[in-house]
Amino acid sequence: MNEGLGKSAALHVGLIVVLAAIQFVLPEYHQGNLARIMVLAGYAAGYNILFGYTGLLSLGHALFFAAGMYGMGLSIRLLDAAPAPALLAGLAAGAVVSLVIGVLALRTAGVAFMIVTLMFAQAGYLTILLMGAYTRGDEGFVISQAQRVMWGIDLSDPVNRYYAALILFAACLLVTLRLLRTRFGRALIAIRENEERARMLGYDVFRLKLGAVVISGTMSAASGAAYGLLFGYAGAGFASVQYSIFPLLWVLLGGAGTALGPFVGTLFMFYLIDLSSGLTTAYMLVAGVVLVLVTLFAPQGLAGELRRRAWRWLP
Known part of the structure; x- marks a missing residue:
């Protein structure tokens, strides 16, 4: 057990160290890509807590991502807030929205939960469009370079942006690893494996699921707020169904x-689309074929298959 924990710690810390060091040799194009991937991997890590560890399939996570993005962006645009308070506003917006959605959506289960979360996300997307006087609707709004300086650090600078994205990703990764070692995290896995048995053992399943929704939504909102701040844009497209899928x-x-x-999947899909789009205009067809093949031959995902075949200690 201790050996497995040691290997896990070495692997995940090693990944963070490699990501920190690789910035010095990456071309500017790939540096920007990897910064974007790390922020989106934080979003995926939040989703993984709800889907991967709790077993709840949500199709409405774009609502949480957008809540963080607009909580941050509107604080800067309308209230002239500094970046740090604006980020906190984005986190608070995500926590509140996820709490409200969790209380309402968890009255359902299974397919009904999936549909209800999708409906709430669509309602959020339409709200952004209807409040175009503030959000600028589908067009969105730009956050200027001068508004993206936090504690004297210009987050529009590629190097600073890269390390800010790395800090966010490392935080999401470490929160996930820490959560798995708590009683709360183990209870979530018990719910995923057999909810009725967990209920019979005395677990407050509703409370645990609600906690998972709030943690997942807040982490997703942190990624949304960071994405808007680091890349200087907030738009309704980030609240669409596409960003829930x-x-x-x-x-x-x-x-x-x-x-x-989450990191492996985000990295793989991002570069799959990026590389195939350089080869053909039918790049989505190429991406679709590759995704089907991966699903057929690695049904547990890339990291999941690695855990099944070799590294059984992988958390």
Whole structure:
């Protein structure tokens, strides 16, 4: 057990160290790509807590991502807030929205939960469009370079942006690993494996699920707020159904219920689309074929298959 924990710690810390060091040799294009991937991997890590570890399939996570993005962006645009308070506003918005949605959506289960979360996300997307006087609707709004300086650090600078994205990703990864070692995290896995048995053992299943929704939603909101601040834009497209499906694909590809799965899946899919789009205009067809093959031959995802075949200690 201790040996497995040691290997897990070495692997995950090693990944963070490699990501910190690789910035010095990456071309600017890939540096920007990897910064974007790390922020989105944080979003996927939040989704993984709900889907991978708790077993709740949500199609409404774009609402939490957008809540963080607009909580941050509107604080800067309308209230002229500094970046740090604006980020806190984005986190608070995500926590409140996830709490409210959790209380309402968890009255359902299974397919009904999936549909209800999708409906709430669509309502959020339409609200953003209808409040165009403040949100600028589908067009969105730009956050200027001068508004993206936090504690004297210009977050529009590629190097600073890269390390800010790395800090966010490392925080999401470490929170996930820490959660798995708590009684709360083990209870979530028990619910995923057999909810009725967990209820019979005396677990307050509703309270535990609600906690998972709030943690997942807040982590997703942190990624949304960071994405808007680091890349200087907030738009309604980030609240669309597409951005609810993306984290599901990333987690499934990387390995649901694995700490590294969200990063692996996000990295794989991002570069799959990027490389195939350079080869053909039918790049989505190429991506679709590759995704089907991965699903057929690695049904547990890339990191999941690695855990099944070799590294059984992988969390």
